[in-house]
Amino acid sequence: MEHATEVIFFVLIITVVVLVPIGTIAARSDDVAQQAAQVAVSNFVDTVSNEGQITEEAWTKFQEELPKTHSFEPSIVLEPIDENIGNKSAWTSSSVIGENEKYSIYTSQILDDLEKKGVVPCKAGDTISVSVKNTDTTIYQSVINVLYKVSGKGTSVIGAQATRTIKSNGK
Amino acid sequence: MNYKKMSIIFLIMIIPISVVLSEYVHNQIDTLTLQTQYKTMLEDSTYDAILAYEMNTMSATVAKGEDNKRYVLASVNTFFNSLATNMGVSGTNSIDLRLYVPAILFTSYDGYYIYSPTKMPKVATDDIGLGATDDNGNIYYLREGNDSTVVKDSSSGTVDTSKATTDMSNAKISYDYMLKPYIYYSASYSDSNKYNLVVNYSLDNHITVYGQIKDASGKFQPFTKSGYLIDYNSITDVINKLKIKKIKRTGFNSSGNPIQVVSDANTEYVEIDGDTAYNYINDYNYTEAPPTANANNYFGTRDGQSYSFDVVTGKRYQTGDQIIEDSVNQGFITSLKYKGQEITDSDALKYYIKAYYFSKWIDENLGGIVKASDINEEIDKNAIVPDDGEDNGINDQIKLSFTSDDKIFDIYDNSDNLINNPDSETSIFTNHRKSVIQNSILYSLNSAISTYSTNMDLLTENRLPIFSQSDWEKILGNIGMTVFLQGIPCGTKTFNDYAIVTSANNNQFINKNNLYFTKSIGGPETTSYNDYHKIDCPAVVTSWFDTIETANPRADISAQFKYDAREVEVKTYSDDDDFWYKKEDGKYYKGNPGGLLYEDKTAEVKNNLYYYDKDSTIYYDSDWNIVNDYTLIGGSREAFEKKLKEIKVYETQEVMTAYLYDHKNTGCYECIVSNNYIPVVKFDEDGEMRRTGLDTDEKLVMEIPDVGGNKWVYDDGTEYTGTVSNRTSDDELNKRKKAWYTYIAKYRNNLHNANTYANR
Numbered sequence: 001m002e003h004a005t006e007v008i009f010f011v012l013i014i015t016v017v018v019l020v021p022i023g024t025i026a027a028r029s030d031d032v033a034q035q036a037a038q039v040a041v042s043n044f045v046d047t048v049s050n051e052g053q054i055t056e057e058a059w060t061k062f063q064e065e066l067p068k069t070h071s072f073e074p075s076i077v078l079e080p081i082d083e084n085i086g087n088k089s090a091w092t093s094s095s096v097i098g099e100n101e102k103y104s105i106y107t108s109q110i111l112d113d114l115e116k117k118g119v120v121p122c123k124a125g126d127t128i129s130v131s132v133k134n135t136d137t138t139i140y141q142s143v144i145n146v147l148y149k150v151s152g153k154g155t156s157v158i159g160a161q162a163t164r165t166i167k168s169n170g171k
Numbered sequence: 172m173n174y175k176k177m178s179i180i181f182l183i184m185i186i187p188i189s190v191v192l193s194e195y196v197h198n199q200i201d202t203l204t205l206q207t208q209y210k211t212m213l214e215d216s217t218y219d220a221i222l223a224y225e226m227n228t229m230s231a232t233v234a235k236g237e238d239n240k241r242y243v244l245a246s247v248n249t250f251f252n253s254l255a256t257n258m259g260v261s262g263t264n265s266i267d268l269r270l271y272v273p274a275i276l277f278t279s280y281d282g283y284y285i286y287s288p289t290k291m292p293k294v295a296t297d298d299i300g301l302g303a304t305d306d307n308g309n310i311y312y313l314r315e316g317n318d319s320t321v322v323k324d325s326s327s328g329t330v331d332t333s334k335a336t337t338d339m340s341n342a343k344i345s346y347d348y349m350l351k352p353y354i355y356y357s358a359s360y361s362d363s364n365k366y367n368l369v370v371n372y373s374l375d376n377h378i379t380v381y382g383q384i385k386d387a388s389g390k391f392q393p394f395t396k397s398g399y400l401i402d403y404n405s406i407t408d409v410i411n412k413l414k415i416k417k418i419k420r421t422g423f424n425s426s427g428n429p430i431q432v433v434s435d436a437n438t439e440y441v442e443i444d445g446d447t448a449y450n451y452i453n454d455y456n457y458t459e460a461p462p463t464a465n466a467n468n469y470f471g472t473r474d475g476q477s478y479s480f481d482v483v484t485g486k487r488y489q490t491g492d493q494i495i496e497d498s499v500n501q502g503f504i505t506s507l508k509y510k511g512q513e514i515t516d517s518d519a520l521k522y523y524i525k526a527y528y529f530s531k532w533i534d535e536n537l538g539g540i541v542k543a544s545d546i547n548e549e550i551d552k553n554a555i556v557p558d559d560g561e562d563n564g565i566n567d568q569i570k571l572s573f574t575s576d577d578k579i580f581d582i583y584d585n586s587d588n589l590i591n592n593p594d595s596e597t598s599i600f601t602n603h604r605k606s607v608i609q610n611s612i613l614y615s616l617n618s619a620i621s622t623y624s625t626n627m628d629l630l631t632e633n634r635l636p637i638f639s640q641s642d643w644e645k646i647l648g649n650i651g652m653t654v655f656l657q658g659i660p661c662g663t664k665t666f667n668d669y670a671i672v673t674s675a676n677n678n679q680f681i682n683k684n685n686l687y688f689t690k691s692i693g694g695p696e697t698t699s700y701n702d703y704h705k706i707d708c709p710a711v712v713t714s715w716f717d718t719i720e721t722a723n724p725r726a727d728i729s730a731q732f733k734y735d736a737r738e739v740e741v742k743t744y745s746d747d748d749d750f751w752y753k754k755e756d757g758k759y760y761k762g763n764p765g766g767l768l769y770e771d772k773t774a775e776v777k778n779n780l781y782y783y784d785k786d787s788t789i790y791y792d793s794d795w796n797i798v799n800d801y802t803l804i805g806g807s808r809e810a811f812e813k814k815l816k817e818i819k820v821y822e823t824q825e826v827m828t829a830y831l832y833d834h835k836n837t838g839c840y841e842c843i844v845s846n847n848y849i850p851v852v853k854f855d856e857d858g859e860m861r862r863t864g865l866d867t868d869e870k871l872v873m874e875i876p877d878v879g880g881n882k883w884v885y886d887d888g889t890e891y892t893g894t895v896s897n898r899t900s901d902d903e904l905n906k907r908k909k910a911w912y913t914y915i916a917k918y919r920n921n922l923h924n925a926n927t928y929a930n931r
Contacts, residue, residue: 009175012182079256097223098245102252124226127219129256163212163257165219165249167226
């Protein structure tokens with residue numbers, strides 16, 4: 001009985017003294033990584049919006065800005081304006097941003113084009129949306145799962161997302 | 172019990188409590204994070220919508236007269252598309268997002284649109300999809316309880332009247348989102364003994380007034396007037412210089428009517444004095460001589476000739492604005508003084524003269540009679556939203572403004588003292604104008620959101636949020652969009668918020684924050700290259716404004732800057748001189764501090780600036796092309812080389828960001844890019860430009876008039892009585908005032924003429 005009490009005591013001590021601080025620090029680290037990822041994503045979409053094109057240089061810079069403490073899976077969706085749909089008439093503006101339908105181009109296609117041509121041009125009025133999610137399990141998640149499996153908090157994810165309308169036509 | 176057992180018991184008690192508390196705190200943090208994300212998405216999407224509006228309205232393909240409504244609808248669509256993409260529900264699911272948007276407010280220069288669900292009767296159709304009508308053309312609506320829209324057989328023309336009715340009161344109602352008709356910032360005023368009128372306000376001092384006013388004989392006379400309201404006695408040196416066209420009578424035709432010709436425009440003008448000009452400009456029927464019934468006589472005679480009246484039609488030949496424009500265009504008026512500053516630009520002259528006569532008429536005819544409390548009871552006084560709970564809050568201010576006896580248009584009192592300056596932020600006119608606009612917007616938004624809440628079958632009740640003072644300053648300060656997003660589940664709460672985004676780049680409205688000055692247009696390749704600056708930037712060279720008459724200095728509103736101002740080859744600054752950054756090798760080169768080395772050009776020489784690499788004798792022109800073979804125009808190669816200072820290559824320098832605008836001038840780093848500068852002038856609450864200085868702690872102070880002289884005050888109005896350094900000189904202040912008064916007037920005159928389509 002005495003032996004069992006000691007074991008329980010030490011387990012509880014280790015939990016409180018070791019795991020809880022690690023969990024807390026890991027949570028803060030995840031928060032910092034979250035902010036850094038959001039800044040990187042926002043900068044990237046701002047760059048693309050201003051330049052009117054996705055360049056290899058911007059893409060490389062974006063990947064370098066993502067926090068190195070985790071591995072991320074970025075996702076890009078480019079929604080160009082479909083020129084064939086929209087109001088047309090002889091005496092009014094031929095195209096008004098916001099009226100036309102848009103179709104979507106996704107990550108793999110964009111990265112393919114980027115690799116082959118080095119640049120993916122866009123038009124004013126297109127929309128670009130970029131999101132990232134971490135693919136690894138963070139320390140915080142691991143600790144949380146140890147502490148209380150019942151809450152299902154293992155779904156904690158570092159993610160960031162930003163969307164912008166393209167402001168100019170790419171070269 | 173030993174300490175171990177006590178510790179175990181303690182830990183067993185504490186751990187679950189801390190786990191639960193931690194979970195609770197984490198949920199709260201997640202909720203806050205989600206709220207922040209939604210708020211960011213909302214603001215980003217609203218920003219995209221305004222951006223789309225700017226791009227559409229400033230596009231080169233805009234057709235004159237095109238309906239602004241189309242651009243507003245396109246902006247709303249852009250907002251929903253952007254929000255859906257942000258939330259990851261783009262495509263057909265984006266339509267579901269509308270359920271969380273009770274209203275979108277789009278404020279324009281003289282009115283606003285609201286996009287919200289509206290009660291609409293469901294129209295019935297025939298079997299080929301056309302709207303069903305009866306023989307008299309009355310539309311058939313679906314009856315309540317009937318879901319099928321097809322009620323008419325197109326071939327036989329028979330209508331199933333059990334499913335459809337022409338009586339709208341029995342029609343099936345649906346709530347569909349639509350852009351409601353444009354609402355002007357207007358208010359009606361009446362005093363049964365004196366007048367009955369409507370005033371359309373705008374975001375600045377432009378008003379349109381129309382209605383009836385009782386004349387001296389007791390009859391109500393109709394009138395319509397439109398213009399900018401200013402403190403007109405600040406304008407001098409113009410009153411007696413207007414001229415009107417002279418119309419000659421050359422004889423009579425066979426019917427006995429006079430034949431008249433408009434004389435040569437360059438010679439046949441006659442000067443009219445101040446009072447006569449006032450009458451000609453403000454009264455379309457004005458004549459200097461009373462009309463008679465005899466067809467051989469004609470109106471407005473002088474020296475046997477007819478002035479300004481077409482005797483055949485009996486109508487005025489020139490309107491008031493035409494007299495003013497003609498007088499300026501013909502060079503009869505070349506300058507005037509506004510607040511002591513000489514104005515010589517023709518567009519600015521037209522603005523001030525029109526504003527002078529308009530403001531004088533308003534002051535003399537409406538100033539003494541139109542009270543704020545005369546505002547029409549039915550429309551305006553009952554339209555106040557519920558109390559916001561704040562003492563002297565916005566709603567209290569609106570109520571006070573509508574119930575006081577202040578004379579809204581009384582600019583000068585009987586002794587010609589300025590008592591109500593329309594340019595002042597605290598004047599009776601400005602406060603009332605803002606109250607009218609706020610009241611109208613609040614009434615319409617409250618109605619829209621209440622309708623939405625009552626009829627959209629939602630789980631939560633939606634209400635209009637209370638706007639803060641800074642929110643109203645944004646809404647009333649420029650064209651913009653306000654979007655409400657309510658009812659989205661958000662962790663432990665429900666998301667309810669709104670975003671206000673204003674347009675900094677548009678060609679409909681100008682305020683003091685979007686006017687920029689440069690000496691001349693041109694990029695770095697020109698010799699007179701200059702940055703754009705704000706009027707209060709210390710880097711503005713006020714000697715530019717010595718030549719306003721020849722239009723060398725240039726002012727542009729931000730709409731003329733390309734909205735995608737982009738970073739260009741950066742130019743760095745050091746303590747002693749400028750450097751040029753060469754992208755190809757990433758090095759910094761120092762240019763000749765004297766600027767021009769050569770004025771003459773040879774075939775190989777493209778420009779006048781030269782650089783060379785210190786490690787070799789390679790010469791570059793300013794396009795970074797190697798110049799191998801050049802011919803000196805006079806002098807020798809040795810003399811040329813003596814002129815070149817040794818250029819050092821610096822590997823590292825502090826990099827600055829410059830933004831290239833459409834006219835190829837970059838923006839000043841201090842006042843435009845970083846907004847980190849000490850202004851040399853500031854505007855007080857009356858809209859007057861005042862000099863600034865620094866106190867002993869190098870805090871900014873501004874000089875304002877006081878009884879017996881001037882005094883210095885801080886931003887919050889606190890007086891400073893110590894020593895002031897870095898005072899702006901009189902010369903600096905006057906030159907900036909002259910430039911400011913000129914270009915604001917010029918742009919207001921041109922924008923008003925350019926934006927002639929409906930719903931500006």
